[in-house]
Amino acid sequence: MAPKILIVLTSHDQMGTSGKPTGWYLPELAHPYDAFVKAGIEMDFASPKGGHAPLDPASVELFKEDASSTSFLNEHKDLWETTRPLSELASSSPAAADKYDAIFYPGGHGPMYDLANDTTSQKLIAEFAAKGKIVAAVCHGPAAFVNVKGLLEGKEVTGFSNAEEDQVQLSQYMPFMLEDALQKASGGKYVKAAESWSENVVVSGNVITGQNPGSAHKIGEEIVKALKA
Template sequence: MAKILFVLTGADHWTLADGTKHPTGFWAEEVASPYEVFRAAGHDVVVATPGGVVPTVDRGSLAPEVNGGEEGARKVAQTLAAIAGIQHPIALEDVALDEYDAVFYPGGHGPMEDLAVSADSGALLTRALRSGRPLGVVCHGPAALLAARDEDGGSPFAGYRLTGFTNVEETQAGLAGQAKWLLQDRLVELGADFQEGEPWAPHVVVDRNLVTGQNPASSAPLAAALLEKLA
């Protein structure tokens, strides 16, 4: 049985270019689907957030239209309610990486607000990458990679093949024109080899111990890929 750390955003908004605070948080499917995969395999999940704050779910991610209908929306909500760690997260700053067998960062626009500039999260990601532990990051979760630094100030993720929420998807979601920056652009700027798949379709990229997913539909396949590495 493995112990998997879920690092969730603590933000409940995303500040847009004009200063507007767009309500957000974590994306429900990107937490619920991997949790179900890991628990079905007998693994434990621990939730951490910056400061140990109770994370906010993006209300839009609970809507039937993004969960395949009413039944899917109910299932996602029920899964989130069953994850005790969401209501009682540990502080990211207190995480001891040696206690965990794998690390997973779900998305939602929240990471664009806090994890993208969190030195504590960046340090954890750098250690996790170097440790060889399976490290999974999905959708907007790769925003957290922007805060990771090598001793020389560069990114430890430079040169890695990876993916994340694309400019096309952000445009189709209606927020690209309002954003201060776009995730795909920033990941390319840090030196990553960004792999873009079809919009909204499952797309997972594996490079060494790093497993990344492009969008919400990629979260369950990403969790399956992490399980293979844990095995």
């Protein structure tokens, strides 16, 4: 039977009180999606509210020359317009952690506002981890992990760095700094690339994290590798 991944997208579309639109980040779903399709992996899509999961318009503009991103944008809109509510998955039988082999959180700034504090999401992540299933996220996606008790303790982890947040001039709008939160949750085991925006994917047991948009392709490959191991 083909492996199956639950992909969780943000439902949040505003960056704090700035009025700036946000959501999930196009290449951070498009590139892993391509890797999953190539490997014959099945996918289901969910979000805290269900239905439409907002796509960050800035990511569409910034990655308009990226073939993977434009293809996903043009051909798969139904996937993020018809997500299942997380509450539905949390109460399903059999349990989601028994139906899926991995759970994956793409980034975008949206997860900093909703998934970081979503108790239903945290419950699902904890259940996946307890069963030894793969728990993965890229860029701001690891915000969903910081408040899951014990998940990151003693594990190497990465995510969008303070320097990268400063460079895009969005630190002032963040409810917290992701690097700091990951550093705290892991007990000082946050790992970042030598240079901002460089590819960096960290595999620590069943937890797989990527630092930034440039890590999106690699994290897809690492998840596939872990599923086939």
